[in-house]
Amino acid sequence: MEKNINVTLKIWRQSGPKAKGKFETYKLDQVSTDSSFLEMLDVLNEKLINEHKEPIAFDHDCREGICGMCSLFINGHPHGLDPGTTTCQLHMRRFNNGATITIEPWRSAAFPVIKDLMVDRSAFDKIIQAGGFVSVNTGGVPDGNALPISKVDSDEAMDAASCIGCGACVATCKNSSAMLFVAAKVSQLALLPQGKVEAAHRAKAMVAKMDELGFGNCTNTGACEAECPKNVSISHIARLNREFLNAKFKD
Amino acid sequence: MAQKQGSTSVESNQIDAKIPEGALAEKWNNYKAHQKLVNPSNKRRLDIIVVGTGLAGASAAASLAEMGFNVLNFCIQDSPRRAHSIAAQGGINAAKNYQNDGDSVYRLFYDTIKGGDYRAREANVYRLAEVSNNIIDQCVAQGVPFAREYGGLLDNRSFGGAQVSRTFYAKGQTGQQLLLGAYSALSRQIGKGQVKLFSRHEMLDVVVIDGRARGIIARNLITGKIERFFAHAVVVGTGGYGNTFFLSTNAMASNGSAAMQMYRKGAYFANPAYVQIHPTCIPVHGDYQSKLTLMSESLRNDGRIWVPKRKEDAEAIRSGKLKPTDLLEEDRDYYLERRYPAFGNLVPRDVASRAAKERCDAGYGVGNTGLAVYLDFSDSINRLGEKVVRDRYGNLFQMYEKIVDDNPYKTPMMIYPAIHYAMGGVWVDYELQTSVKGLFCIGEANFSDHGANRLGASALMQGLADGYFVLPYTVQNYLADQIQVPRMSTDLQEFVEAENAVNDKINKILKIKGKKSVDSIHRELGLIMWDFVGMGRNKTGLQHALEKIKEVRNEFWTNVYVPGQVDNLNNELEKALRLSDFIEIGELIARDALLREESCGGHFREEYQTPEGEALRNDDDFAFVSCWKYTGEGNEPVLLKETLNYEFVQRQQRNYKS
Numbered sequence: 001m002e003k004n005i006n007v008t009l010k011i012w013r014q015s016g017p018k019a020k021g022k023f024e025t026y027k028l029d030q031v032s033t034d035s036s037f038l039e040m041l042d043v044l045n046e047k048l049i050n051e052h053k054e055p056i057a058f059d060h061d062c063r064e065g066i067c068g069m070c071s072l073f074i075n076g077h078p079h080g081l082d083p084g085t086t087t088c089q090l091h092m093r094r095f096n097n098g099a100t101i102t103i104e105p106w107r108s109a110a111f112p113v114i115k116d117l118m119v120d121r122s123a124f125d126k127i128i129q130a131g132g133f134v135s136v137n138t139g140g141v142p143d144g145n146a147l148p149i150s151k152v153d154s155d156e157a158m159d160a161a162s163c164i165g166c167g168a169c170v171a172t173c174k175n176s177s178a179m180l181f182v183a184a185k186v187s188q189l190a191l192l193p194q195g196k197v198e199a200a201h202r203a204k205a206m207v208a209k210m211d212e213l214g215f216g217n218c219t220n221t222g223a224c225e226a227e228c229p230k231n232v233s234i235s236h237i238a239r240l241n242r243e244f245l246n247a248k249f250k251d
Numbered sequence: 252m253a254q255k256q257g258s259t260s261v262e263s264n265q266i267d268a269k270i271p272e273g274a275l276a277e278k279w280n281n282y283k284a285h286q287k288l289v290n291p292s293n294k295r296r297l298d299i300i301v302v303g304t305g306l307a308g309a310s311a312a313a314s315l316a317e318m319g320f321n322v323l324n325f326c327i328q329d330s331p332r333r334a335h336s337i338a339a340q341g342g343i344n345a346a347k348n349y350q351n352d353g354d355s356v357y358r359l360f361y362d363t364i365k366g367g368d369y370r371a372r373e374a375n376v377y378r379l380a381e382v383s384n385n386i387i388d389q390c391v392a393q394g395v396p397f398a399r400e401y402g403g404l405l406d407n408r409s410f411g412g413a414q415v416s417r418t419f420y421a422k423g424q425t426g427q428q429l430l431l432g433a434y435s436a437l438s439r440q441i442g443k444g445q446v447k448l449f450s451r452h453e454m455l456d457v458v459v460i461d462g463r464a465r466g467i468i469a470r471n472l473i474t475g476k477i478e479r480f481f482a483h484a485v486v487v488g489t490g491g492y493g494n495t496f497f498l499s500t501n502a503m504a505s506n507g508s509a510a511m512q513m514y515r516k517g518a519y520f521a522n523p524a525y526v527q528i529h530p531t532c533i534p535v536h537g538d539y540q541s542k543l544t545l546m547s548e549s550l551r552n553d554g555r556i557w558v559p560k561r562k563e564d565a566e567a568i569r570s571g572k573l574k575p576t577d578l579l580e581e582d583r584d585y586y587l588e589r590r591y592p593a594f595g596n597l598v599p600r601d602v603a604s605r606a607a608k609e610r611c612d613a614g615y616g617v618g619n620t621g622l623a624v625y626l627d628f629s630d631s632i633n634r635l636g637e638k639v640v641r642d643r644y645g646n647l648f649q650m651y652e653k654i655v656d657d658n659p660y661k662t663p664m665m666i667y668p669a670i671h672y673a674m675g676g677v678w679v680d681y682e683l684q685t686s687v688k689g690l691f692c693i694g695e696a697n698f699s700d701h702g703a704n705r706l707g708a709s710a711l712m713q714g715l716a717d718g719y720f721v722l723p724y725t726v727q728n729y730l731a732d733q734i735q736v737p738r739m740s741t742d743l744q745e746f747v748e749a750e751n752a753v754n755d756k757i758n759k760i761l762k763i764k765g766k767k768s769v770d771s772i773h774r775e776l777g778l779i780m781w782d783f784v785g786m787g788r789n790k791t792g793l794q795h796a797l798e799k800i801k802e803v804r805n806e807f808w809t810n811v812y813v814p815g816q817v818d819n820l821n822n823e824l825e826k827a828l829r830l831s832d833f834i835e836i837g838e839l840i841a842r843d844a845l846l847r848e849e850s851c852g853g854h855f856r857e858e859y860q861t862p863e864g865e866a867l868r869n870d871d872d873f874a875f876v877s878c879w880k881y882t883g884e885g886n887e888p889v890l891l892k893e894t895l896n897y898e899f900v901q902r903q904q905r906n907y908k909s
Contacts, residue, residue: 035539036654042541042770049768049823054814057822059329061502063542064650066427067333089653114473115820122450125330129442133435134394138314138719139385141392145349148403158396158421161428165332194394 004030005097009044011056012104014113017120021113023102033093037080038063038070040092058117063088065229068164071171072117073104078168079229086166086229106171110178110214121167123213124181131205132185134194153191160188162230169224169232175216180224182206183240184232190243200247207244266519266878266893269680270374275899276356279378282681283724287731294319297730298738300467300482302454302509304331304437306430306711307694308488310718313436316445318723320730323480324437325449325469327504327825332434335490335502336714339426340547340647342408342418343711345383350407354415356380361900363709366412366599367674367702368852368868369902370525370876372895374681375700382720383712387419389719393432397421409552410707412599412907418708423547423646429711433718452478453825454509455753457485457516457690460745464516464690468749472825475818477750479741483733484689484726487513488718491673491695493526495833495840496785497777499670500532500545506829507836510677510696518685519878519891521678521698523836524843527705527853528786529671530556530603533654534623543669544654546626547647548707551596553631553640554664556603558615558624560584565615575617575625575663586610590863594907601704601853601866602907604668608786609864611667618665627663668786672710674701674853675843678878678893682725683717686878689733691726693717698876703852757817760827765810769826772811776803776830776837784841789857793845800841804834839879839888846890849873861904870902 006029014021028047031040038060045055061069065086072087074080080090095101103117111119163184170178186203189195195202218237225234271278289297297320301312304326312324326334346359360380364371387405391397397419398406407416421428440446451472458466464485469478492507493499514520531546559565560582567573586606588595598606607624610616617623632640637660641648648659655665676699677685677692684691694714701709740746783796807830815821850859850866851873859867876893 032537032539034536034656036541039539039541043539046768046770049812049814052812052814055823057820061328061333061504062335062338063503064338064544066424067328067335067337067502068330069328069333084649085653089650091653091656093656118820121329125332125438125441125448125450128332128435129438131442133439134392135439136389136392136436137317138310138389138436138723141388144347144387144391144397145404147391149399150403151399151401154396154399154403157394158398158428161396161431162422162424164427165330188396189394192394192396194392 003033005033005092005095005099007031007095007098008100010100010102011117013056013116016115017112031092033091035092036063036088037074037090037092038088056117057115060088065089066164068166071106071119071166073106073171075102078106078171078227084229084231086164106167108170108176110176111167111170121165123215124165124167124178126213127178127182127206127209128185130209131198131202134189135198147193149192157188157191160184160191160232160236163232164230166229168227168229170215172223172227173216174221174223175219177218178210178215179218179237179240180228180232180234182210183236186243187236187239190239199243200250203240203243204247266891267680268372268893269682270372271681275373275377278374279381286724286728289727289731289734291319293734295321297321297733298323298482299484299486299726300325300480301486301488302467303334303488303490303694303696304434305334305336305488305490305694306426306433306714307718308334309430309433309437310715311486311488311693311722312446313433313440314719314723315726316440322440322446323449323482324446325452325454327451327453327472329450331437331448331450332431334430335505336430336711337427338502339711340423340545341549342410342420342425342708343386343429343715344410344417344706344708345387345419345712346380346417347384347387349405350416352415354417358415359383359417362413363700363706364702364900365905366706367704368866368905369702369870369897370851370895371700371702373897373899378721379700379713379716382716385720386712386715390429390432393435395421395428395432408549409597411548411551411597411603412706418549420549423549423644426711429715433715454487454489454512455828456512456749458745458749459516459687460739460743463688465739466741466746468753473820475816475821477753479746479750481739481741483736484691484730486691486693486722486726487677487696488692488694489696491676492833492836493670493673495776495836496670496780497773498535498540498543498781500529500543503542506832508829508832511832511835513677513685513687513690513692514881517687517881518690518692519678519880520676520839521876521878522675522843523839523879524847524854525674525703525852526670526840527600527672527674528604528668530600530607530668531626531666532669532671533651534618534620534665534667544650545669545671546651546664546666548600550626550644550647553635553643554596554626554628555585555630556587556596556624556626557583557585558610558617562614565617568617569619569621584615591907593909598907599704599706601855604786605855607668623665623667625663626666628659629663632660672705674699674703674705678876682728683722684725684729689729691722693722703854757824757828760811760831761813761817761824763809763811763813765812767806767810767812769811769813769823769830772803772807773830773833775806776800776834779803780837780840784837784844787855787857788844790845793841796841797838797845800834800838807831807834842888843877843879846877847873868904
C-alpha cells in the first residue's frame with residue numbers, strides 16, 4: 001500500500017570530467033513508496049530547479065529496465081540492492097522511512113565521469129565494433145528455418161543476449177573487468193551455428209580490444225554475476241575462456 | 252503515375268505518392284527492376300546522414316554502408332544500442348506460414364490494411380508484407396536468438412487482429428534482440444570506418460539548399476556545441492511523438508522534434524491524429540509518475556480480460572472490501588469475449604482500448620482509481636501450469652510485480668490503455684522520400700504503413716523493412732542523379748543561417764527565466780491531450796483543447812525556467828527544446844482530429860459511432876491522408892490531401908465479431 005517516507009540523499013556531484021567531485025546532502029520529504037527510484041530523483045530535480053539550482057545529471061531513458069541507460073551505484077551496489085533489477089525498476093518501497101541513501105556514478109577508469117552521475121560507456125561500443133557481430137550483409141541470406149538450432153542452445157544464447165550493456169559488471173568488479181559483458185556476446189554467437197564460423201577471431205579481437213581500453217582482468221570473484229540486473233551467468237565467462245584458448249592454440 | 256480519384260469532394264491540392272504501375276504483387280519488383288543505381292566508385296563519393304539508431308535507423312545506416320556509401324549516423328543516447336526500439340516486447344510479424352495455418356503475403360497485407368481501418372496505402376502495405384519474410388531470414392543470419400521449437404525450428408505466437416500465428420519472438424524482449432542485431436551490423440560498419448557515429452548528438456535542424464536536403468545542424472549534448480554536417484541525402488528515423496501526451500510508454504527522451512524540423516522546412520506532416528492507445532499498460536498511480544509501462548500484447552494470448560458484472564462488486568473492489576479472486580466465474584464480465592466472439596481477447600488494440608474505456612466510464616472499472624480492468628491468467632495457469640506461463644511471460648510478470656508490488660500469478664493484473672505509438676508522422680511517398688527532395692523518413696517517424704491503427708508486432712516489421720529492404724534501394728534511385736554533386740562546404744550561407752536560427756531559439760528559451768520547470772508545463776500539455784485529444788474525441792472538446800494548447804504555448808514562452816548554460820551538458824535545455832515542439836505537435840494532432848469527422852482506427856470521434864459503439868468511418872469524405880503544410884510561425888497550416896484509392900481491396904466495416 002502506498003505511503004510516504006522521508007529520506008536523506010548523499011549524491012555525488014561533479015561538474016565535468018576533469019573537475020573534482022564531492023558528495024552533497026539533500027533531504028527529501030514525503031516521497032511516495034510507489035514511486036520509482038528515478039521518479040524520486042525527478043522530484044528532487046524539480047525541487048532544485050524551483051530553487052534555481054542546477055539539477056543532478058543522471059542517465060536514464062526507457063525506465064522499464066531494458067535500454068541499459070540508467071546506472072547509479074546505490075548504497076554500494078550497482079542498480080541498488082535488489083537482485084535482477086535496474087535502477088529504473090527499483091522502487092522507493094524498498095527503503096525505510098528516515099533512510100540515508102548514497103548515490104554514486106559507476107567508478108571505473110574505462111568509464112570516465114561526464115557530469116555528476118553520468119559516465120561515458122562508449123568503450124563498450126568499441127568492444128562490440130571489434131568483433132561482436134556475424135559478418136553478414138543485408139540480403140542474400142538463407143531461409144530462417146534452413147538451419148535447425150537446438151532449443152537448448154538457442155535458449156542459452158538468448159540468456160547471454162539479454163545483456164543490456166549497462167556496465168554494472170564493470171562497476172562492481174574490483175578489477176574493473178568487462179569479462180561478463182564480452183563473454184555474453186562471445187557466448188551468444190558461439191552457441192549459434194551462424195556465429196561459429198568467426199568464433200575464434202571474435203574471441204581474440206574482443207578480448208584484445210577490452211585490454212586495450214583499460215578494463216582489468218577477471219579473477220573469478222563472481223561479483224558481476226551477483227550484480228547483473230539481467231542475471232547473466234558467469235558460465236559464459238567459462239565459455240569465453242574456452243573460445244579464447246582454442247583460438248590461441250590454433251595460432 | 253498519379254492515382255486517379257474516386258468520387259470524393261477532393262479536387263485540388265492533390266499529392267502524388269509515386270506508386271508504381273502494375274498489379275499489386277508486381278509493383279515493388281517493377282520498381283526495383285527499373286530504378287536507377289549508383290556504381291561502386293560513385294558510392295564512395297556520396298555521403299548520407301542517418302539520424303536515429305533504432306530499428307529503422309541502425310538497419311538503414313548499416314545497409315547503406317555495406318553498399319559502399321559513406322554514412323554519418325546520429326543518436327541522442329550514449330550508445331546506438333539504447334534507441335527505444337529496444338523496449339518492444341512482443342514480436343515481429345512475417346508471412347512465413349511456418350505454422351501451416353493458412354498465412355500468406357496477401358493475408359498479412361490484408362490483415363494490416365484491415366487493422367489500419369482502410370486508411371493506409373495499399374502498395375506500401377503489400378511491399379511491407381512481401382519483405383517481412385526477408386527480415387526474419389536476415390535476423391536469423393545475424394544470430395538473433397528467436398524462440399524455437401524442440402525440433403530446432405522457429406516458433407510463432409498469435410497477436411491481435413490476426414487469426415494465424417505469424418509472430419516471431421525472443422522471450423518478451425523481441426525489440427531488444429532485433430535492435431541488437433541491427434546494432435551489431437552497424438557496429439561492424441563503424442569498425443570498418445564506413446559509418447561515422449555521433450552519439451549524444453541531437454539534430455536541431457535540417458539544412459535545405461536549392462530545394463534539396465543537404466545536411467543537418469546538431470548539438471553535441473556533452474559540450475553543448477552546435478555543429479554542422481553536410482551530406483548528399485538526409486534520412487531521419489527518430490521515432491514517434493507519443494510523448495506529446497507526457498505520459499506514454501515511450502522512453503523519456505523520445506521526441507518529435509526532428510519531425511517538426513522537417514515540417515518547418517517543407518515536409519508535410521501526415522495524419523497526426525492517428526495515435527495508438529495500447530490497451531495493456533500498467534495503470535497510472537501517482538502525479539509524480541514519469542512514464543507508463545506497457546505489458547506486451549502477447550499476454551492477450553493467454554490472459555483473459557474482465558471486469559465485475561455488477562457495479563456493486565466493482566465498487567467493493569475499488570474500496571478494498573473485495574478481492575478479484577473472490578468473484579465467481581459467473582460474476583465476471585469477459586467483455587471482449589462477449590462483444591467479439593470471433594477474435595475475443597485478440598481484437599486489435601484500438602478496439603480493446605475503447606472497450607476498456609467504455610466499461611470503466613460505465614462504472615465497472617477496478618483499482619483504486621476505477622481506471623483499470625483485469626488481465627487474468629488463472630485459466631492459463633490451470634490449463635498449462637505455472638511453469639509454462641512463466642517461460643512465456645516471466646520477464647513481463649516480474650516487471651509488473653516490481654512496479655505494482657502484486658503477484659500476477661496469484662491475483663489478476665490490472666491494466667489500462669496508454670499512449671504507445673504514433674501512426675501519423677512525416678509524409679513520405681512510395682520511395683520513403685518526404686516532400687523535400689533528398690530528405691527521407693523511415694520507421695515510426697514517418698506516417699507509414701499502419702493507416703489509422705497499427706497491429707501488434709507490425710512496428711518492428713515496418714522499421715526493419717524500411718531500413719534493410721526499402722530505403723537502401725530508393726535512396727540509390729535518388730542519388731543516381733547526384734553523383735556529380737561535390738561535397739559542399741558547411742560554411743555556405745544556408746548552413747550559417749540554420750545554425751543562427753538554432754542559436755536564437757536556444758538563447759530565447761534560456762532568457763525567459765520564468766517560474767515553471769519544463770516538466771511541469773509538459774504535464775499540463777499532457778493532461779489536455781489525454782482529456783480532450785485522447786481515446787474519445789469530440790468537436791467541442793477538440794476546440795477547447797486548441798484553446799488550452801495556445802495557453803500552454805504562451806506559458807512556455809513567457810514562464811519557463813531553464814537552468815544552466817548553452818555551452819555545457821544541459822538536460823533541462825534539451826527537454827525545453829523538445830517541449831517547444833511537442834506543443835506544436837499537440838496542436839497539429841488536435842487540428843487533424845477536428846478535421847476528420849469520422850471515426851477510424853485509433854481516431855475515435857464520439858459523434859461518429861455505430862449503435863454498438865464501434866468506429867464509424869466515412870469513406871466518401873475522408874478516404875484520404877491529411878497532409879499538413881507549414882506556412883510560417885503563427886500561421887495556420889494548409890491542408891493537402893493524398894486520396895487513398897483502393898484498387899485491390901474492398902473497404903468494409905471492420906468486423907471482429909464473426
